[in-house]
Each structure stands twice: as structure tokens, then as C-alpha cells.
Amino acid sequence: MRVAIVSESFLPTVNGVTGSVCKVLDHLADNGHEAMVICPAAGSPSHYRGFPVHQVPAVAYRQFPVGIPNAQLARLIGRFRPDVVHAASPFLLGAQAIAAANRQDIPSVAIFQTDVAGYARRNRLGSASKLAWRFVRWIHDGADRTLAPSTSSRNDLEGAGVQRIELWGRGVDLDRYHPNHRTRPAAAALRSLLSSNGRDVVVGYVGRVAPEKGLERFAALRGIPGIHLAIVGDGPSDASVRKLLRGMPVTYLGRLSGEQLADAYASFDVFAHTGTEETFGQTLQEAHAAGLPVIAPAAGGPIDLVRHGENGYLFDPDDDRDFALRVASLVVDPELRMRMGEAGRRTVIGTSWSSVCDELLGHYQAVIAARAARRRTPVGSHV
Structure with missing residues (x-):
């Protein structure tokens, strides 16, 4: 099978879209398929x-490259002659890719992954939320x-x-994230740093x-005895979050990946997710794989992942x-944590x-x- 993946984000940018695209490409390579990637220049x-990676012109917006529609994209798809076009979290590039696929009589699959309308609501853009959903429908209406x-x-x-919708979740690396990693030297050392007295719950x-x-929601934990917060990641709210949580027992570990990220999960006792705009919630799956109870808002993707009272808690997002x-x-x-x-x-x-990507191949074939x-x-x- 020949697959053209058009992604609104790719390496070196690290986020959920990039991560899932890389996992799909790994699976295609491991199973003898052909692929190419078209992404914003970054x-x-x-x-x-x-697999070849083709970069197209982009502009920067809030630290992210945003691909600009251009004639190069359709030519790349035409030369590659794919069996299917995979539009990852389609926005401007994805919309053009789906349109180009239809003109060339190539089937397409659109992966919904970014809550565009949620962004409009959070920024109090009013009627822009309705416009955002109209834009989403316009994009996805063209996909098979x-x-x-x-x-x-x-x-x-x-x-x-939007019509012609099927469910497709995300996979998790069950070996990288595992409860047994708590005994690894690096994970144990990090836990000693975070729980200096050996009794604090991380x-x-x-x-x-x-x-x-x-993350501002973490301020509600101020005054709870016996805890230490650990925040892995970075981004535009770093300064404001640090200011709001000043004086609380919190360690900022910055952006981590690979084995360092696995060791971070292994050093936690509880995983807490605070955002309400997750279409899925990959980090919740990683925390579960690491054997952690998960606390997340009863909104969006976490509703499917957290079984309230069984593997964690869903809290009232308001x-x-x-x-x-x-x-x-x-x-x-x-004992409840365990x-x-x-x-x-x-x-x-x-x-x-592996199992999730096999399911994706089934959608391609369909x-x-x-x-x-x-x-x-x-x-x-008439049939």
C-alpha cells in the first residue's frame, strides 16, 4: 500500500499529532508499505x-509552523500516486490535500485531533466557535x-x-511505560528528588x-499536606503558572522524552490532567500503562479513558x-492508589x-x- 501522509505538524515539533504520525510511519515501514510525508517547513x-519528508512553506503562529496551501502539495501527491491520502489533524494543508485527492480520484482519511472550536470558546471568540465548526465540517466533508x-x-x-465518522483511538508503548520501571536507578533517583522525605505523594x-x-487548576491543591507536584513540559504559560504556584511544593522538570519521560512517569504516585479540551488524552494512556491512577476532567477524551472509581477519577471541570x-x-x-x-x-x-495501526490499515483498505x-x-x- 502507498500512503501519502499530510500532517499539520511533524518533527522537530513534538506534540500529539507528530507522535501519532511517527507511530503510523513506523508501522508502515515495519510492514513493507510505502509512504511519504508532506508537512510545514520547520x-x-x-x-x-x-520515507521522504517534503516541507512546504509555512508561517509561525504561537510557536508552531502553520503550512500555507500551495501548488507544490498537489504535485507531490500526483507524482507519488498513493493508494490513500492520510490527513493528520487537517487544517489548511489537510484541507488542500483532501481536495487534491478528490480531484485525482484518490480516497482520503481525515484524522480529527485538534479541538479548534474549543480554542475559540476558551478565548471568548463568541460566534467564532460556530464558524470554527463550519470550517471543520467543510474540511471533513471532503474526506471519504x-x-x-x-x-x-x-x-x-x-x-x-460531519458524516462518515468512525472511531480510531491511539496506541501506547506498553514496554516503555511499565510499573516495573519504578525500580530503575534513574526513576528511583528522580523519586528521591521529588519526595525528599520519602513520604510525600508525587x-x-x-x-x-x-x-x-x-495548569492553573493546580493552585487548588495548595495546602493539601503530604504532596509534591511534578510538572513535565514547557510552553507559553510557563511563567504565569510558576507565578501562580509560587510557594507550593512543585518541581518543574521541563520537556522530557524517551526513557527520561518513562522514568518521570515511574517516579509519580498519581497522574493529574487538568485540561478540558483533549480530543483523546495520550498522556492518560501512558500514565495508565505505567500503573498510575489518573485524575482528569469529565470532558472530552478522558471520559473514554478514565473509569470513575476504578482506574481513577473524573472530576467536575467547573x-x-x-x-x-x-x-x-x-x-x-x-492501597487505593495501588x-x-x-x-x-x-x-x-x-x-x-501495533494493534491500533493495524486497525488504521483496515480503515485505509475500506x-x-x-x-x-x-x-x-x-x-x-441504481444498486
Whole structure:
């Protein structure tokens, strides 16, 4: 199979879109398929896993490159002659890629991953939220199939009038994130740093430090005894979050990846996610794989991932006191933490990246077959 992946984000930018695209490319390479990547110009490598990476003109917006539609994109797709076009979190580039695929009679799959309308709501843009959903519908209407990462995002898409939606989640590396890693020297050393007296419960967060992530909510934990906060990540809200949490027991670990990130998860006792705009929530899966109880808002993707009272808690996103109460209940109960952590690990056992990407290949094959069937059906005929 030949797959053209058009992504609004790629290396060296690190985020959920880039991460999932790389996992898909790894799976394609490991299983003998052909692929190419088209992405915004941001200093990306010329190849990834032997597949060519083509950069197109982009402008910077809030530290991110945003691809500009241009004639080069359609030519690249035409020369590659893919069996399917994969539009990752389609925006400007993705919209052009889907349109180009239709002109060239190539099926396309659109991966919904960014809550554009949520951004409009958070920034009090009023009617812009409705316009954002219209834009999302316009993009996805052109695709043969839209893949939503959660039931919440699927419901949002259906409410906006998007059709041909299927669910497709995300995988997690069950070996990299594992409860046994708590005994690794690097993880143990980090835990000693975070819990200097050996008794503090480490409440960890992993993700961007940005407005949409709601880290200001951690201020509600001020005064809870026996905790130490650990924040992994960086971003535009770093200074304001540090100012708000000043005086609290918190360590800022910066951006981590690979084994360092795995060791960070292994040093936590509880994982807390504070943002309400997640279409999925990859870090929640990683925390579950690491054997941690997860506390997250009852909004968006976390609703599918956190089984309230079993592998963590879902708190009222409009009540910071509820968030604090959920954290406090786990801080004082190590047996509950262990029980929920074990349940979290069981939750993700069947969601390896290999199985999830095999499911994606099934979606590719379905839209290829459907497009071929339409070609065989004469215009105006009835089946």
C-alpha cells in the first residue's frame, strides 16, 4: 500500500499529532508499505524511516509552523500516486490535500485531533466557535472517512454535521511505560528528588504548559499536606503558572522524552490532567500503562479513558474543589492508589500501537475498496 501522509505538524515539533504520525510511519515501514510525508517547513528531517519528508512553506503562529496551501502539495501527491491520502489533524494543508485527492480520484482519511472550536470558546471568540465548526465540517466533508479519537469528539463532529465518522483511538508503548520501571536507578533517583522525605505523594503532570491545558487548576491543591507536584513540559504559560504556584511544593522538570519521560512517569504516585479540551488524552494512556491512577476532567477524551472509581477519577471541570478532593483522597490512601493503578494498566493492555495501526490499515483498505466500487458503478445506475 502507498500512503501519502499530510500532517499539520511533524518533527522537530513534538506534540500529539507528530507522535501519532511517527507511530503510523513506523508501522508502515515495519510492514513493507510505502509512504511519504508532506508537512510545514520547520527544519524537519529529509527522511523518516526511509520515507521522504517534503516541507512546504509555512508561517509561525504561537510557536508552531502553520503550512500555507500551495501548488507544490498537489504535485507531490500526483507524482507519488498513493493508494490513500492520510490527513493528520487537517487544517489548511489537510484541507488542500483532501481536495487534491478528490480531484485525482484518490480516497482520503481525515484524522480529527485538534479541538479548534474549543480554542475559540476558551478565548471568548463568541460566534467564532460556530464558524470554527463550519470550517471543520467543510474540511471533513471532503474526506471519504473521518476518524474520531473518542466518543466525545465523535458526538461533537456529528453535532457539526460531519458524516462518515468512525472511531480510531491511539496506541501506547506498553514496554516503555511499565510499573516495573519504578525500580530503575534513574526513576528511583528522580523519586528521591521529588519526595525528599520519602513520604510525600508525587502528583505528576505531563504535557504542554499552555492555556488550553489549564495548569492553573493546580493552585487548588495548595495546602493539601503530604504532596509534591511534578510538572513535565514547557510552553507559553510557563511563567504565569510558576507565578501562580509560587510557594507550593512543585518541581518543574521541563520537556522530557524517551526513557527520561518513562522514568518521570515511574517516579509519580498519581497522574493529574487538568485540561478540558483533549480530543483523546495520550498522556492518560501512558500514565495508565505505567500503573498510575489518573485524575482528569469529565470532558472530552478522558471520559473514554478514565473509569470513575476504578482506574481513577473524573472530576467536575467547573469545580476546582472537586479536583482537589479527588487528589486528596488518593494522597491519603496508598492501597487505593495501588488498586486503581493496577486497573489502569489492565485498561490499556489491548491498545498497543501495533494493534491500533493495524486497525488504521483496515480503515485505509475500506475507503480504497469503497472508492473502487464507486468507479465500477455507472453514473445514474441504481444498486
